[in-house]
Amino acid sequence: MMEKPLQPRSTGRLMILGFLSPTLIILLFMVAYPIFSLVYYSFFNFSALRPAEGMKWAGLSNYGYLLSDSALWDRFVFTGKFVFLCVSAQMIIGIFVGYQLQKAFRGRDVLFTALMLPMMLSPVVAGFLWRYMLNSEWGVVNFILTLFGGDKVDWLGRADAALWAAAMVDTWMWTPFIVLLATAAFRGIPDTIYEAAEVDGASPAYVFFRLTLPMSAPVLFIALILRLIDSFKQYDLFVALTGGGPGSATETVSFAVAKTAFRFFYTGEASALAVILLCIIMGLAMILVRHLSSMGGRN
Amino acid sequence: MAKVELRDLSILFGGFKAVDRVNLTVNDGEFVVYLGPSGCGKTTTLRAIAGLQGTTSGDILFDGTRVNDLAPSARNIAMVFQFVSLYPNLTIAENIVFPLKARGVAKADIARKLDWVTGIFKLGDDLRRHPSALPPGARQKVALARAVIRDPAVLLLDEPLSAIDEQFREEMRWELGHLQRELGVTTIYVTHDQREAMSLADRIVLMNQSRIVQVAEPARLFHEPASVFAAQFIGSPSMNLIDLVPVAGGLRLGDSPVVLTDSELPPGLRAHGPVRLGIRPRDLRLVSGPGHALAVDDTYSVGRERFFTFRIGEAILQGTDHRNASGPGNITLAPEGMNFFDAATGQRLGERITA
Numbered sequence: 001m002m003e004k005p006l007q008p009r010s011t012g013r014l015m016i017l018g019f020l021s022p023t024l025i026i027l028l029f030m031v032a033y034p035i036f037s038l039v040y041y042s043f044f045n046f047s048a049l050r051p052a053e054g055m056k057w058a059g060l061s062n063y064g065y066l067l068s069d070s071a072l073w074d075r076f077v078f079t080g081k082f083v084f085l086c087v088s089a090q091m092i093i094g095i096f097v098g099y100q101l102q103k104a105f106r107g108r109d110v111l112f113t114a115l116m117l118p119m120m121l122s123p124v125v126a127g128f129l130w131r132y133m134l135n136s137e138w139g140v141v142n143f144i145l146t147l148f149g150g151d152k153v154d155w156l157g158r159a160d161a162a163l164w165a166a167a168m169v170d171t172w173m174w175t176p177f178i179v180l181l182a183t184a185a186f187r188g189i190p191d192t193i194y195e196a197a198e199v200d201g202a203s204p205a206y207v208f209f210r211l212t213l214p215m216s217a218p219v220l221f222i223a224l225i226l227r228l229i230d231s232f233k234q235y236d237l238f239v240a241l242t243g244g245g246p247g248s249a250t251e252t253v254s255f256a257v258a259k260t261a262f263r264f265f266y267t268g269e270a271s272a273l274a275v276i277l278l279c280i281i282m283g284l285a286m287i288l289v290r291h292l293s294s295m296g297g298r299n
Numbered sequence: 300m301a302k303v304e305l306r307d308l309s310i311l312f313g314g315f316k317a318v319d320r321v322n323l324t325v326n327d328g329e330f331v332v333y334l335g336p337s338g339c340g341k342t343t344t345l346r347a348i349a350g351l352q353g354t355t356s357g358d359i360l361f362d363g364t365r366v367n368d369l370a371p372s373a374r375n376i377a378m379v380f381q382f383v384s385l386y387p388n389l390t391i392a393e394n395i396v397f398p399l400k401a402r403g404v405a406k407a408d409i410a411r412k413l414d415w416v417t418g419i420f421k422l423g424d425d426l427r428r429h430p431s432a433l434p435p436g437a438r439q440k441v442a443l444a445r446a447v448i449r450d451p452a453v454l455l456l457d458e459p460l461s462a463i464d465e466q467f468r469e470e471m472r473w474e475l476g477h478l479q480r481e482l483g484v485t486t487i488y489v490t491h492d493q494r495e496a497m498s499l500a501d502r503i504v505l506m507n508q509s510r511i512v513q514v515a516e517p518a519r520l521f522h523e524p525a526s527v528f529a530a531q532f533i534g535s536p537s538m539n540l541i542d543l544v545p546v547a548g549g550l551r552l553g554d555s556p557v558v559l560t561d562s563e564l565p566p567g568l569r570a571h572g573p574v575r576l577g578i579r580p581r582d583l584r585l586v587s588g589p590g591h592a593l594a595v596d597d598t599y600s601v602g603r604e605r606f607f608t609f610r611i612g613e614a615i616l617q618g619t620d621h622r623n624a625s626g627p628g629n630i631t632l633a634p635e636g637m638n639f640f641d642a643a644t645g646q647r648l649g650e651r652i653t654a
Binding site for chain 2: 190192193195196197198199200201202203206210211214215217
């Protein structure tokens with residue numbers, strides 16, 4: 001006797017859709033609606049503080065104003081510098097530390113756990129913490145500097161120093177994340193690969209650059225994407241650490257969005273800026289993800 | 300090319316002796332196969348020779364020089380591993396030339412050598428592909444090419460064929476033997492497959508429970524096993540073993556009525572004490588002519604060969620069926636196929652038995 005197929009295919013699809021629909025509906029409200037309304041508001045002159053004044057159609061004038069604003073351009077330049085500094089530092093230090101943690105030594109697991117701690121803090125907490133440590137008069141960083149005969153640095157009071165300070169704090173916080181992913185990637189490489197390379201006479205550096213790093217590339221690349229996107233929209237760290245100052249020197253694009261939306265309450269203009277930021281991040285992510293999938297085909 | 304010597308080599312893992320006082324000399328250009336059940340210490344020994352495994356005591360010598368403390372890269376060895384050891388991010392060509400590039404060999408030399416091994420292994424079509432695109436058999440071929448490309452003094456192979464399909468394994472085995480003779484490289488090969496060992500080895504090192512049981516040419520290992528373990532491990536179907544019971548005028552096979560008379564036995568055997576007889580199925584025959592009358596349990600065929608089984612007490616013995624038809628038969632024991640072992644120690648008793 002032949003067995004009948006359990007279900008015709010169409011019923012199966014319907015059933016799948018049925019199971020998925022609760023999640024899909026929630027997703028639609030949580031993601032699609034806010035984005036839609038964001039784009040919608042960006043075409044209006046509108047302030048959430050004065051709803052009585054109503055919404056005046058503005059067309060693309062919000063975008064036009066923003067894109068011709070040189071102060072905004074400065075925000076992008078600052079954000080770019082910050083992203084470049086902290087992501088490259090995080091990747092290099094994270095990969096190095098992760099590689100060192102491959103070797104077995106006493107107390108490795110304890111050290112590993114301790115290294116993860118900064119990542120667990122909220123950026124606001126980390127920001128305030130470092131704000132005290134970086135205080136130019138009585139902060140511990142300057143205290144240590146003077147111990148070694150250095151001069152006190154006004155970390156948060158000078159624009160260039162504040163950029164370095166913020167990048168350092170972000171690196172302090174997020175390097176453990178790279179360490180974590182790098183460790184996972186390195187552990188995925190079978191021991192026989194290293195044994196074969198050892199027998200083949202490869203030096204540790206040659207093994208690292210020729211085998212370990214390329215074989216871990218997909219995972220490290222995902223880590224890079226996540227850090228790029230995350231640091232690009234960094235906001236809360238700056239609120240706590242510098243408050244955007246001195247002046248508006250350490251305001252990121254996200255900071256500018258928040259300031260426009262919730263200090264000046266130019267809701268329409270803030271929406272337009274948020275849309276621009278969203279487009280940049282999505283574009284960046286798409287380029288990187290495409291590169292990642294071409295990488296996956298080979299390994 | 301090099302001569303490899305192991306002197307009183309012992310390797311301990313905590314309290315466990317993985318290799319226990321092993322002595323062995325592998326001659327220049329010789330193909331030696333380590334054979335034994337899993338966990339017997341054969342792979343550990345090989346890894347120690349490679350330098351991937353530290354030694355507890357004893358010496359490893361290459362051409363008379365102690366190498367125990369040399370890194371693998373300083374020993375001029377090449378190794379093929381059981382499982383994936385190709386570098387997945389590199390192409391086949393990049394994999395093969397890896398040992399040369401890692402050592403900074405000149406580009407022209409690399410190209411010439413790559414041509415040479417590519418020719419031997421017929422890998423020309425695969426050079427630009429990645430290992431994941433190749434079947435397991437071809438991958439091991441690449442691993443072998445990578446091993447021989449830099450003329451190692453010693454070639455070490457750790458069960459290189461065990462992860463390959465049966466059909467392809469035969470072909471690889473043949474090619475491997477051919478290649479080794481052509482290159483004349485000292486080769487140490489680890490396997491648990493006796494057919495591989497028998498067909499490839501100049502000499503087989505049979506290991507069990509961390510010790511060497513016997514070192515012998517394949518034919519000698521088959522015909523003159525040094526112990527009960529060797530007798531049972533080598534040959535398929537395996538050798539029959541039965542205790543001999545002293546009776547008037549000879550020794551009886553267990554509880555059976557079959558008696559081997561003193562004239563059939565080597566001198567001095569009866570005086571030795573408890574003895575076990577080992578006889579391969581091919582030497583234990585069911586014939587139409589005269590012989591011992593015993594009840595046959597079962598007969599079956601494997602290809603053209605016909606086998607039969609019969610019982611002596613608890614033991615089931617296997618023999619070959621030499622009858623022309625399925626008529627009544629008698630059992631004979633080929634005198635040259637009889638092996639005698641000390642029943643207590645399991646050691647082989649020689650032609651002249653001394654108590």
